[in-house]
Amino acid sequence: MKDKLNALVNQLRSVQPFYWIWAGVVLAIAFVLSIDPHHPGESLCYSQQVFGIACPACGMGRAFHSLLHIHLTEALAFNPLVFPAAVYVVLLAVVSLLDFIKGTKNTQKILRFRFSKPAALIAVLIVLLVWIRNLYVY
DSSP: OHHHHHHHHHHHHHSOHHHHHHHHHHHHHHHHHHSOTTSOOOOSOHHHHHTSSOOTTTTHHHHHHHHHTTOHHHHHHHOTTHHHHHHHHHHHHHHHHHHHHHTOOHHHHHHTOOOOHHHHHHHHHHHHHHHHHHHHHO
């Protein structure tokens, strides 16, 4: 049984990132389009459910929903981090598609990208500011 499980894990690891990335993108888009962010109900945010406080990603589902419907100002109002997140997802999807077509390995470079210390500090500061904003909005 353990050998079969190890074989399955190795087989899943050998699948190209292209398939995982595109499967994730398609499932995420299907999920976001299937929800109605304007319908009051239980929050999707685990931080909100468990601790009762908003997290930096609070409003991201509604923001992506608005972004997919090209309601840019509404998306920005729900969570300003939606734009850099969307750019990253689109970049990752396009690069993985090009890798699949050309046989290159640029997707791995994007997945292993490291910020310089000043850029990482700025990114952390932006996320903290959005988190503080979300504490008052949500």
